[in-house]
Structure formats: structure tokens, C-alpha cells
Amino acid sequence: MLDFVVIFTKGGIVLWCKNFSGQNYSECVNDLIRIVILEGRSSDSKYFERSDLAVQYKLDNELELISLIIYQKVVNLPYADKILCDMQTAFKCKFEEKLLSPVLRFRLDFDFDKEFLSMLLSAEKNKSKSAPKQMRSFNESLKSKKTVASMFEESERSSKPKQVNIQSILEHNVERTGELSNEKIMMENRKKMKEKLLGKKCTTEQKRSVISDKAGKKPRIWELEGSTKDAVTLDRSKNQEENVNLQKIESYIVGTMQGSIPDIEVVADDKENDNEVDNHNINKENRKISGILSYFKGVVGAKTLTKLDLQEILDKMRDHLIAKNVATDIAFKLCDSVAESLEGKSIGTFDSIATVIKSALTVSLLRILSPKRRIDVIRDALEAKKNNKPYTIIFCGVNGVGKSTNLAKICFWLVENDFSVLIAACDTFRAGAVEQLRTHTRHLNALHPPQNHNNRTMVQLYEKGYGKDAAGIAMEAIKYASDTNVDIVLVDTAGRMQDNEPLMRSLSKLITVNDPDLVLFVGEALVGNEAVDQLVKFNQSLADYSSNDNPHIIDGIVLTKFDTIDDKVGAAISMTYITGQPIVFVGTGQTYTDLKAINVNAVVNSLMK
Numbered sequence: 001m002l003d004f005v006v007i008f009t010k011g012g013i014v015l016w017c018k019n020f021s022g023q024n025y026s027e028c029v030n031d032l033i034r035i036v037i038l039e040g041r042s043s044d045s046k047y048f049e050r051s052d053l054a055v056q057y058k059l060d061n062e063l064e065l066i067s068l069i070i071y072q073k074v075v076n077l078p079y080a081d082k083i084l085c086d087m088q089t090a091f092k093c094k095f096e097e098k099l100l101s102p103v104l105r106f107r108l109d110f111d112f113d114k115e116f117l118s119m120l121l122s123a124e125k126n127k128s129k130s131a132p133k134q135m136r137s138f139n140e141s142l143k144s145k146k147t148v149a150s151m152f153e154e155s156e157r158s159s160k161p162k163q164v165n166i167q168s169i170l171e172h173n174v175e176r177t178g179e180l181s182n183e184k185i186m187m188e189n190r191k192k193m194k195e196k197l198l199g200k201k202c203t204t205e206q207k208r209s210v211i212s213d214k215a216g217k218k219p220r221i222w223e224l225e226g227s228t229k230d231a232v233t234l235d236r237s238k239n240q241e242e243n244v245n246l247q248k249i250e251s252y253i254v255g256t257m258q259g260s261i262p263d264i265e266v267v268a269d270d271k272e273n274d275n276e277v278d279n280h281n282i283n284k285e286n287r288k289i290s291g292i293l294s295y296f297k298g299v300v301g302a303k304t305l306t307k308l309d310l311q312e313i314l315d316k317m318r319d320h321l322i323a324k325n326v327a328t329d330i331a332f333k334l335c336d337s338v339a340e341s342l343e344g345k346s347i348g349t350f351d352s353i354a355t356v357i358k359s360a361l362t363v364s365l366l367r368i369l370s371p372k373r374r375i376d377v378i379r380d381a382l383e384a385k386k387n388n389k390p391y392t393i394i395f396c397g398v399n400g401v402g403k404s405t406n407l408a409k410i411c412f413w414l415v416e417n418d419f420s421v422l423i424a425a426c427d428t429f430r431a432g433a434v435e436q437l438r439t440h441t442r443h444l445n446a447l448h449p450p451q452n453h454n455n456r457t458m459v460q461l462y463e464k465g466y467g468k469d470a471a472g473i474a475m476e477a478i479k480y481a482s483d484t485n486v487d488i489v490l491v492d493t494a495g496r497m498q499d500n501e502p503l504m505r506s507l508s509k510l511i512t513v514n515d516p517d518l519v520l521f522v523g524e525a526l527v528g529n530e531a532v533d534q535l536v537k538f539n540q541s542l543a544d545y546s547s548n549d550n551p552h553i554i555d556g557i558v559l560t561k562f563d564t565i566d567d568k569v570g571a572a573i574s575m576t577y578i579t580g581q582p583i584v585f586v587g588t589g590q591t592y593t594d595l596k597a598i599n600v601n602a603v604v605n606s607l608m609k
């Protein structure tokens, strides 16, 4: 079974490749580049071994192509020569015009998967046919039924020079492929290979999982103990009847959020069972090929990168970032900065190119996401407490992004860390906003009753109903907290659109007159360009409408609904790029414990996939 196949130019440009095992073969290819490019010039098939691997390659001096296959040395691959030869011929046949054009040749969009997989399937089938069988007696054989004349005809035919007709190879292979999908074929082949290597040492678990595979996917069973996912959701704005006895259901979460908030995990690795190794490898391959670095596979070998070399790759990279929800403008700027940093750089080998490009991009993304200053709410709140001042946080953002919900989660985390909290209900606009906070307050106190905290009521609500001046309510709340030794004040504000001037003015006033310790912008992870527009305008309004010479603008970001975006994590980049401010909290669901800290590396990894 093949592990890796590649066709590249003598200049080191990878035109097409297929990795069946998910391993990295760059060292092998590097060796080959050294041997073939620097030493060999023959057009015959060549073979060399490198630890457990067998490497076979073939040169085409006319088009200056190198075709190469890699497989495990232990595997007897009788069709290696043939597949190498057929692959090169088929590739040349299909792309001859393109390969001869100095411009088209470097477009690197050589779609050869289908043809190659058909060829491979056919070779695999023929191999199993040609496997040694039990000897037949002469009388049983077809030869015994042949006439002498027919034997002469046969030998004449076989002495004719063999002509490789690519169309016939492909048609033949497609016919053989039948209805099987390429993926299925690969899976079957890898399964056979694994069985062979394991000497049929199939464990009971593996057998069982084969049976369960056949029986179809089992319904998911949620773990109750320790799982936060089963906890009743925090959407308290709807049916309040549901909240009866919630504390009984959720009491297991008490004590789970002590200390600093755990880091977010982005796109966890698939956990396949042992019997799905083949599947896993193929998935891995697909992920790899569809990943951002697949755009870079086309540049290998020693050369100095020019703007032209990078142009096409960067165009694709920009599209990739935009598809991951990075705002368009920011994706452009990011790619320009990567181009600048790479232009003129000397690239050594197959290995180093991918590494150089990857690290340039990674460095840019890490730089953007790494905050210039760290916001440590617990440390700052303790400091304020020492000075007998309540630590105040104001939450702002557009409607429905999760301000109240995430305020409640943050409140839970603070109470877990033994801070008493006053929630100031300053959304005096939206019907139900105050009731929503009241429900949270009741619920949080049920989870953390006074008897567990030296008879302190850990969460209080400061409310003045609807239609009143929000800035005034916040001021009264802070004063109340100060008078009654409440540690922290969390101010909920009405959602507002970034273009609504009167509402933006009133937010600016609320912040100016109350001078909070922290202004947090709450934004959804779902948005791309919209997030940038919201943030730019919120910041602008806070600066423009403030009566203060040194206006207090946004200090940090709460990125909500992170659980709904899969790997489209671009909003994190856009928001931090535009403000230069850190993501302080990440909302990852609808329970009190679904609050995380940003993990810069995980976000960058996810963007690069």
C-alpha cells in the first residue's frame, strides 16, 4: 500500500501530491532532491531506502518532472514500477499543454486525484488477482484446452510493443471502480494493510467496534456527573417556571470555577477508536489538504521568494482567512504583512519552506492576539477591595449578543472566588431585562447561599425599573456597593446599535460619569465584518461623545457564543486587531460554567487549519 505520492518539477515546485498515511515525508523528499537534482540524471525508475521506507522515483527530462512514490519497505508492492510509470504518463497526458506553458505551469491547480486513485485501485485489484494460488493440474488449466494454432496467435500478439494509452487506462480503471467511492476504496485497502501488518491480531474490542459500526451510529449518551452541557440553559428571559428547583440540578457546578478561568479549547482532535485508524488517516489527510498550508505545498526547493511567487498563495490565504470569519480588510492587511516579511527571504528545502511561511503567518496572528496589557480581574478586584472601593465593570454591546447571560456567568465565577457582587440593572429599555437579572440573582444566591459565605449575601440586584436614566442608576448602585462593602459592581446596559447616536451618547455619559475600572465590549464570535464595524463605532462614540479630555474607551472584549462557530474563529482576530485590546472572557455555552479564557495558540492553530 502506498503512503505518499508526489509529482514535482526539478525546480522544486510540487504540482500534485497525495498523502495516504498523514505522516511527514519531507525528509525523504529532501534526500531525493539532493540525490536526484544534485547527482542523478537518468530517466529510469530508481529506488532507494530510508529507514523503514522504500522510495521509488522516475524522472522525465523532457518536462523536467520527478514522480515519486513512498511505501513501507516491508510491503511487497509488485505494482510500484507500473504505477509510477502510469502515473507519470497519465499526468503528462492530462496536463501536457499546461506543463509546457511557463505561466500556466505555476498555477498549481493540477487536479489528478481521481485519475490516480482509479489507477491505484486497478493496480491493487490486479495484485490480488496475481497472488499465488494453489497449483492446478494441467488438465484443469486453460492451456490444456488450447489448440496449437491459438498459442502461435497469442505469442505474436504479446510480442508487439506495448503502447500506453492513457484514455484506456482511465476508462479501464473507472470501469473497475464501479460504484465504490475513492474514499471507501482507500479505507478498505488500508484496513487490509493493517490486518496484514498486525498478522490478523484483531482484538475483541476491534471486532466489537466493527460490529457496532455495521449496526449504525449509536445515540450519544451524555455524562451527567461533571458535565456542564446538561445543565439547564441560562436563557432566563423566557420561561421562568423552568427555573424552579434549578439549584438541585446545577449544584454540582459549585466549586468548579474557583481560581482563574480555564482556557478555551478550539476544535478538539477527533477521537476515533482503534478500528478507525484508516478512516482517521484519511480524515487527517483531508484536513491537511484542505488546511491553509496546502496552499504552500507548491513551493519547495532552494530559492529566494519574490512578490510574484507569493501572490497566488497569499490570495488563497486571504480567502481562507475570510472564510474563517476574519474581516475582509483585516485579512488583506494580514496577508500584506506576511508578504512583506517573506519577500526576499531565501528558502532552503522542502521542509523549510512550509515552516518559514507557516511561522510568518503564525507570528503575525500571535502578535495580534497577544494583548499589550493583561487584564487580571481577580487581582484588580482584590486591589480595589484593599482600598475599600468596589471594582466596577460596565458591559456594553448590541442587542442579543449575550450581555446579561455572560454578566451572570462572570458573576458566578466571581462569587466562586468569594467576591460579593452587586448587579446594576441599567438596561432600562428592553422589556424583561430586569426580570432576567432578578432570576439570575435568585439562582446565583441559591447556588451560593449566605451560610456558605459568612452570612454574606453574595449577589444583590440594584434595580429601578424601566425608563429611568441608566447613568444615574449605575451611579446609585456604585454608591450603594461602596456603602455596604460589596466587592464588585457589574453594570448591565441596554443593547444598542452602533449607529444610534442618542443611545451611544447616553452610553458615553454612563461611562464618563461613573468612571468604571473596566469597560467590556460584548460581541458575538459569529460575526465577521460586522464585529469590526460595531467595535470601531462603539470606540469612536465613546471617545467623541465623552465630556472628558481623556475618554474611557473599551478596555477589553467578551467574545460570546464561541460554541456555535466550529473553527470559524476569525472574529477573535478582527476584534483584537481593531482595538488592540484583549479578549478577557469567552462565552462557550449557556451554563454558568461556560466561561473561558482565550487560548491564543489554540485560536491560531484553528485559523491555520
Ligand code: GDP
Binding pocket: 233, 234, 235, 237, 398, 399, 400, 401, 402, 403, 404, 405, 406, 495, 560, 561, 562, 563, 564, 586, 587, 588, 589, 590, 594
Ligand atoms: P443581551 O440582549 O445582550 O443581554 O443577550 P442575552 O444575555 O439575553 O442573550 C441572548 C441569547 O444568547 C440568550 O438566548 C442566551 O442564552 C444566548 N447566549 C448568550 N451567551 C451565549 C454563549 O456563549 N453561547 C450560546 N450558545 N448562547 C449564548
